[in-house]
Amino acid sequence: MKTIWMGLMALLCAACASTSLQERLDKSLPTYDEVGAAVMPDVIAPVQSPFFEYDFKRPTFPERIDSLSPGEDVIQEGIDQLASAGGGTLVLTEGDYLSGRIELKSNINLHLQEGAVITFKSEIVDFLPVVYTRNEGIELYSLGACIYANDAVNIAITGKGKLVGPGEGSIREQTMTHDVIENIVHSDTPIEERIYDGKTTAFIFPPAMIAPINCKQVFIEGLTLERSAFWNVVPTFCEDVIVRGVQVYSKGIPRGDGIDIESSKNVLVEYCSLYTGDDCIAIKAGRGYDGLRAAKPSENIVVRYCLAGEGHGGITLGSETAGMIKNLYVHDCAFDGTDVGIRFKTRRPRGGGGQHIAFENIRMNIGKSALRWDMLGSSQHVGAQASRDFAVEVNALTPKFSDVTINNVLIETARECIHVEGIPESRLENVTISNMYATGKRYLAINDAENFVIQNSEIHCEDCAIDSVHVAGLVEENVTIIQE
Template structure:
């Protein structure tokens, strides 16, 4: 069992009694968990109690009726077996060791789909295997399209478990006809009724690809132990769900564009733990809808704990955004390790996407990253949002103006980075109320702040090539007990 409280006590002891003799770098190096102590290799059998400064929740393993139906390799009626067991009141459908090839699978209430070790469930590659279309949310916009390889809508008490493997669609029409030519808000008109937003390959030349696992409107969702590979889109995406546990997954989507690992979409009471992620995009991301469609739905992602996860490769170790129209709040991330992601902790919004986040805390994080360690990116790229990607382009506050505030980061170890802290807010909605406490950071640049106020950095040490603060439109910056050391030039 992880002794989180013990880690906190050790860090507090160092703070109270050891600061004069033990450098912060050494305190954090000794106290924080390392890469070989987190991730799927260290998944305990039971869920340990969840501690969060924002909410109270108890996550318990689901139970199912004793009925069990075992599917053997070569059999092709997985969905029929699920439907029959659900009609009988529920139970467990077991995939025995071997290879299975399937179209979309839909979970039903009180069903556990269990893949034993050695079971490989591969999904077909043609659009026909994912029709008819189903209600889904793609990049924060509601529509009808292919949905997910493993899908559920309105189900209660469902699980996907075991030590088997899920493999996404290979070469075929699913990938060949995926919409890639524009951003989704330019394709799906927010004024069009959702029922008329149908993308089945006939209404348009393109479709929106299936995620690998994406329950929507579900309660009591448990996903555990599996390996996921070759996703056509995001891997695991609970949307409009409540009471969700995702634990012990091994996700590999390196080289896959938009191959996010775990995306929490407008869901409540969520625990993510002991996952190992190597992804083609963000490893773990929290989202809440996009643009006017996200405002219409207006459902936040809230009451979320992420702990003991290993982000080994990806664009971001942990990301909030960029689709946050319904707001992200009350998120607690602790005791995670990032070992080579492009960015460590990243907050991103866009002027046309709305929302933002508040009441977010990170503690006990170790990282080695390629670019920025702690990054706020509220402008985006011209490729996606045109002139609005420039802070010099004047935009008045409106319904889609995003905001981030009330964010705390404590006990953060940055072994390598380009920028330790880099903030790009927006002039009409500056980043507010961020506290950095006990951060040790090594990098090329210490601190860049644009459009921010009430930023506090305390009890921290930075060793950088450039220790000067680069700031534009900043007020209320406080640096207390901050040690800045310039690297020696060779």
């Protein structure tokens, strides 16, 4: 009788603990309708990061305001005239605009009124001459972006208008898709000789939607982006960047990432809503030897109050991380229907990795893996190096992720709660997951990791066994596992 009573008490205690953790998280974490562009406030609240201090401010511009009426190829002329006068705000009034590449200049705010729609042309000629850009982590000269800027200071794209990417035409027909980019653009070729204009080579690298490069004080707010030919919002080698209230719709578009932070510093991404054909938000820092040469990390980044509605990953780190990802803080976000929730991606030939990374207050409803470390990749992209059985010596391109904390996570549904594929010669190190309530078919598969701690958590799963290879320091502390 005593044994039965103690067993019953243990079950009751487990049920109480279950209820309190689940209820606490459900009450404290933002719901899917409490994040994203629809609830963006006017005021930018102070940032509180465990890694850095920075005062993100709404920019100001010269007082001059010019307005444009709808038309074809009128926007660049308006920007150039305003720039020659010292800058200001260029307002696009309601209506349809047709344009080739637009280049922003310093001290200019391109403001789209509600109902203003810029549709970008579909032919390569409308994006020539080629410009300096970075495509999938490699510097080169090609079409750049639909809205582009280089070495500009204090620039903005704002308003409730819409950007629509190129439709069917030579841009999509001649986009390079036949190989991975490092096999096409060789790292020992001087950057100025890497020209892809559709003539020198038969293919081009497609334009992103908005991609400032080497810019400072970049502000992007309120826009809706559709039908991108490539990634959507891509600040590269930039500093002091704010992206807020942006909506991206690129479902069904390969490589249709929502927001990609590339080797940029002091970045705030908030209140964005993303429905994409690839990763919703990605943090990147260059690829392979080209990224090592540039040696510019993505660092001091805060992502908050964002909604990932559809895509490959809610938040993805990589796979291009040669310059390293540092001091990333993601909090109060929700992922509703993405394949993966939080994803770490590296590849043996691509270098880099990341450290000092924190996730907090995350709600997710996931199709595949909730927490995923995908550090080897597929043979389609990296050949035999995708296999952990393929021996590789540590070298300049060996990536490494370490010092990651994930706290206050509610995984409502997932196929896999945690899936770790590390690298045998460079194990994932120092990960702590705490206060996680997870419901999924499979609990934990983990390879090539060291000092991986799960604490104060509860997991409901069908397959509760731990599948591990080459793991040291796997610790479960105050973890309740319930098989269903």
